Every structure is written in C-alpha cells, then in structure tokens.
Amino acid sequence: MSSIRARLTASFAAALLATMAAFAVTLFLTRRARIYDELQRAALAQTELVLGIVGQAELGGRLAAVEDSLVGLVLTPDLQDVLDEIPGYFLIIGEGGRFLYFSPAVRRFSLDTLTQLQDAALHAPTTGNAQMLAFGSREWLVVARAPRSVKSALSRVAVAVDTRSRDQARSEVLGTIVVIAPLLLLAAIGVAYAIAGRAFEPVNRMINEVQAITDGRSLHRRLPVDEPGDELARLAITLNEMMERLEKSFGGLRRFTADASHELKTPLTVLRADVERAMSPNVVRAERLIALEEALHETTRMADLVDSLLTLARADEGRFDLHREPVDLEPLAHEVLETAVILGEDAGLAVSMPSLEPATVMGDHTRLRQMFLNLVMNSVKYSPRGGSVEISIVKTGKTVAFSVRDTGIGISAADLPHVFERFYRADRARTRRAPTSEGPLEIERGGFGLGLAICQWIAEAHGGAITVRSRLGRGSTFTVTLPLAETPESADAAVATALSSRNE
Numbered sequence: 413m414s415s416i417r418a419r420l421t422a423s424f425a426a427a428l429l430a431t432m433a434a435f436a437v438t439l440f441l442t443r444r445a446r447i448y449d450e451l452q453r454a455a456l457a458q459t460e461l462v463l464g465i466v467g468q469a470e471l472g473g474r475l476a477a478v479e480d481s482l483v484g485l486v487l488t489p490d491l492q493d494v495l496d497e498i499p500g501y502f503l504i505i506g507e508g509g510r511f512l513y514f515s516p517a518v519r520r521f522s523l524d525t526l527t528q529l530q531d532a533a534l535h536a537p538t539t540g541n542a543q544m545l546a547f548g549s550r551e552w553l554v555v556a557r558a559p560r561s562v563k564s565a566l567s568r569v570a571v572a573v574d575t576r577s578r579d580q581a582r583s584e585v586l587g588t589i590v591v592i593a594p595l596l597l598l599a600a601i602g603v604a605y606a607i608a609g610r611a612f613e614p615v616n617r618m619i620n621e622v623q624a625i626t627d628g629r630s631l632h633r634r635l636p637v638d639e640p641g642d643e644l645a646r647l648a649i650t651l652n653e654m655m656e657r658l659e660k661s662f663g664g665l666r667r668f669t670a671d672a673s674h675e676l677k678t679p680l681t682v683l684r685a686d687v688e689r690a691m692s693p694n695v696v697r698a699e700r701l702i703a704l705e706e707a708l709h710e711t712t713r714m715a716d717l718v719d720s721l722l723t724l725a726r727a728d729e730g731r732f733d734l735h736r737e738p739v740d741l742e743p744l745a746h747e748v749l750e751t752a753v754i755l756g757e758d759a760g761l762a763v764s765m766p767s768l769e770p771a772t773v774m775g776d777h778t779r780l781r782q783m784f785l786n787l788v789m790n791s792v793k794y795s796p797r798g799g800s801v802e803i804s805i806v807k808t809g810k811t812v813a814f815s816v817r818d819t820g821i822g823i824s825a826a827d828l829p830h831v832f833e834r835f836y837r838a839d840r841a842r843t844r845r846a847p848t849s850e851g852p853l854e855i856e857r858g859g860f861g862l863g864l865a866i867c868q869w870i871a872e873a874h875g876g877a878i879t880v881r882s883r884l885g886r887g888s889t890f891t892v893t894l895p896l897a898e899t900p901e902s903a904d905a906a907v908a909t910a911l912s913s914r915n916e
C-alpha cells in the first residue's frame with residue numbers, strides 16, 4: 413500500500429474489527445451468563461411457589477396426598493386443580509420417590525422424555541443448584557427443592573426450564589453483530605479515510621512547497637508555520653532552519669568559488685601581459701627579463717593560492733592527517749623569531765621576544781610553524797616602518813599561549829569579526845594594488861585573505877583556538893592558545909595534586 417493515509421486507514425479498520433470482535437464476544441458471554449442466572453432464578457421461584465401452595469394446604473390441616481385406588485398415592489384433586497393453573501414444567505415427588513403430580517406441560521411429554529425428566533428430577537440435588545441436562549432433543553435447566561416441613565407428604569419439587577430462550581439470545585447477539593458490524597466498519601473506514609486525508613493535507617502542501625524551494629534558486633523562501641506548536645509546525649521550523657543553513661553554505665560556496673576565480677584571474681591576466689611583453693620583437697633584452705621575472709612571481713603567487721585552497725579543501729573534507737608528536741615550542745619560537753627579524757629588518761621594524769616559557773604541545777611541527785610564521789609575517793606586513801613586533805610564549809594552567817603583538821595599522825571593529833573568513837581582507841584597496849596601464853603590478857602587501865583561515869583551522873585541529881584584539885591605527889595582537897602535552901612530569905604533578913587534595 414502506497415500512501416500513509418491508506419496504511420493508517422487499514423490499520424484503523426483492523427484495530428476496529430478486533431475491538432468489535434472482542435466487544436461482541438464479551439457481550440455474548442455476559443448476556444449468556446445473565447440469561448442463565450435469570451432462568452435459574454425463575455426455576456427456583458417456581459419451586460418455591462409450588463412448595464408454598466402445597467405447604468399452605470398442609471398447614472391448614474388438609475391432606476396433600478390421598479391414596480388413589482388405581483395409581484396409588486396422588487395429590488388431592490383440589491391441589492391438583494390449583495397447580496394445573498401454573499404454567500411450566502414441574503413435578504412433585506413424594507415419600508419413597510413416588511411421583512405425586514406432573515404439571516400439564518409435563519403430562520404432554522412423550523414417555524421417553526418423561527422418563528428422562530423423572531430420572532433427572534429424582535437425582536437433582538435439593539440445594540437449589542441448577543443442572544443442565546439434555547433430554548427430549550433439548551437442553552433443560554433442572555432445579556429441585558425439598559419442603560421445609562418434615563411432616564410434609566412431599567419429598568421434593570423439581571422444575572425444568574427450557575433453555576431455548578438462552579439460545580435465542582445468543583442468535584440475537586450474533587445476528588445483530590453480523591448485520592451491524594459491516595455497516596459500522598464501512599462507515600468508520602470512510603470517516604477514518606476522510607480524517608487521514610484532512611490530517612495529511614498540510615503535509616502534502618508542505619511537500620509541494622519544499623519541492624518548489626529545493627530547485628536551488630529558491631533557497632531564500634521559507635515554509636509557512638500555520639499552527640505554532642503542533643508537529644507540522646515543528647517540522648516546518650526544522651526544515652526552515654535547515655534551509656537557512658543550506659542557503660548560508662551554498663552562499664559561502666558560491667562566494668568562495670567566485671573569490672577563488674577572481675584571485676586566479678588577476679595573476680593570470682598579469683602573467684599573460686608579461687608573456688606577451690616578453691614575446692614582443694621590439695622589446696629589449698633587459699625589459700624581457702623583467703617581464704619574465706614578473707611572470708615567475710605571478711606563477712609563484714598562483715601556486716601559493718592553489719596550495720592554500722587545497723589545504724582548506726582537504727581540511728573541510730577532514731582528509732588532512734596531522735602528524736602528531738611532542739613539539740617543543742622553544743626552538744620553534746627561535747626559528748620563527750629569526751625569520752621575523754630578517755623580515756623586520758627589511759621593513760624597518762624592531763622584532764623581539766620578551767617572554768619565552770618552555771612548553772611542549774602535541775602537534776604537527778610543520779603546521780604549527782606555518783601558523784606562527786603566518787601571524788608574524790602578517791604583523792610585519794601590516795606594520796609601518798619604525799614600529800615593533802613582539803612574540804611571546806606564556807603558559808597558563810594546562811594551556812600555552814603564543815602571541816604576536818604589533819604596532820601596525822590595526823583592524824577596524826567592523827572588520828574584526830570577519831578576518832578569519834576565507835578571502836576576507838580588511839581593506840582590499842589598501843592591501844592590494846592591481847596592475848596599471850602605466851606600469852607593471854607593484855609588489856603587493858596583501859595576500860589572498862586565506863592565511864588567517866588556515867591559521868584558525870590549524871589551531872582548532874590542535875584542540876586550540878585563535879583570537880585577535882586590535883584597534884585601528886594602534887596595532888593588533890593575535891593569540892593562539894594550545895593545550896599543553898601531557899609530559900611525565902606534568903602527569904606526576906597531576907597525580908601528586910590529586911593525592912594531596914584527597915588527603916586533605
């Protein structure tokens with residue numbers, strides 16, 4: 413079965429059918445038990461009536477039974493007349509099991525049936541407990557009672573009740589169920605199908621709307637939330653949130669592709685211009701060499717860009733396996749400082765390392781070096797002559813912080829939250845200059861805006877974080893916080909601290 417609506421209706425019909433069957437069986441059983449009780453009560457009432465009539469006669473001093481010359485002891489004709497008026501099947505038994513009286517209905521029995529009834533009446537207990545017996549092709553309920561007075565001429569009265577009324581009730585119940593149940597079932601299935609249809613209407617609407625949205629260009633659209641709080645509203649809200657995330661990531665992807673193409677386009681244009689210039693027959697040898705040098709520079713830039721893009725793409729995919737080993741930050745910091753000093757000398761900056769605490773982290777030496785160098789090179793790049801760059805390594809608790817502080821151009825508050833985004837450059841005009849018709853491209857100060865994104869990935873891949881504090885015109889401080897490696901000494905210290913705190 414295809415739709416949930418049809419499946420729901422079928423399940424409902426099956427459940428209803430089972431409920432109706434259980435209800436019918438219960439009804440049938442309780443009704444049967446009640447009829448049995450009623451029949452037993454009626455039989456008992458009849459025995460009491462007969463015993464009462466005979467008892468009254470004996471109480472009045474009259475004889476209940478008289479000797480008949482033909483059949484022996486029988487009830488007096490007066491009593492017989494009275495009892496003949498009572499409908500039903502009953503008989504009276506006297507001393508020694510002699511049958512004193514048969515009701516008119518019993519008298520009409522065939523001899524065979526009468527013998528069976530007599531036998532049943534003689535053997536039925538006089539406690540009033542009913543017995544079910546089959547004779548004369550029917551089922552009978554037989555009840556017997558003894559008179560209360562010991563001086564009575566009777567020994568017991570037995571009443572038989574035809575149980576056909578009980579069977580009638582059974583067939584009544586079955587008949588009603590057979591007629592009404594299919595009608596009820598059909599009506600209920602119809603109603604259930606209609607209700608399920610109504611319930612699924614908003615779902616169908618939602619499916620159509622989602623189909624219209626997911627064509628790719630309509631990701632800005634959102635599903636309407638009709639009844640806030642119900643399940644469908646929650647589904648709509650969840651889908652809306654998902655679409656918002658999809659829209660953002662699709663947007664990011666589009667921006668990323670556009671930025672990457674743009675960044676590749678500029679060096680390619682320059683490269684083409686340089687090659688064309690070098691190939692020109694009128695150009696002198698010295699000029700050709702300059703053109704080729706520039707072409708080489710652009711090729712290197714492009715290679716750097718592709719390298720950065722590849723790093724980020726692999727990082728996104730989680731395909732980058734960091735080689736983890738204990739890395740002593742002290743020699744690494746010295747190495748970075750050396751490079752920074754050389755770069756700083758060219759840029760007229762004072763580079764120093766005021767604090768260097770010994771620290772070891774678990775990580776990838778090459779990637780950590782790349783991150784620290786990137787931050788230091790940024791500080792050198794964005795600091796005007798005469799400024800200073802300070803590198804420091806400070807331990808706090810279980811972490812170590814590597815900071816680079818500069819007195820450079822700083823980053824505005826508006827740009828600060830975005831500097832770790834891919835291709836984001838705080839001031840493109842300031843950091844980049846395009847080639848002009850007058851001359852070749854000037855050596856650029858800015859990069860592609862991917863360096864900090866890569867730094868952030870490296871810091872996070874090491875279980876750390878990168879933060880920045882900066883004020884425009886005053887300088888910036890980039891800080892990388894990394895967890896310290898568990899050295900044997902630090903582990904011992906941790907155990908000692910734990911033990912001492914337990915002893916306290």
Ligand code: ADP
Binds near residue numbers: 794859862864887888
């Ligand atoms: P880029 O290759 O352009 O330097 P980054 O991702 O390294 O790219 O940096 C992103 C942007 O953040 C830079 O374009 C620059 O505007 C800003 N920035 C980074 N470091 C500094 C710094 N030390 N001082 C001022 N601005 C900085």
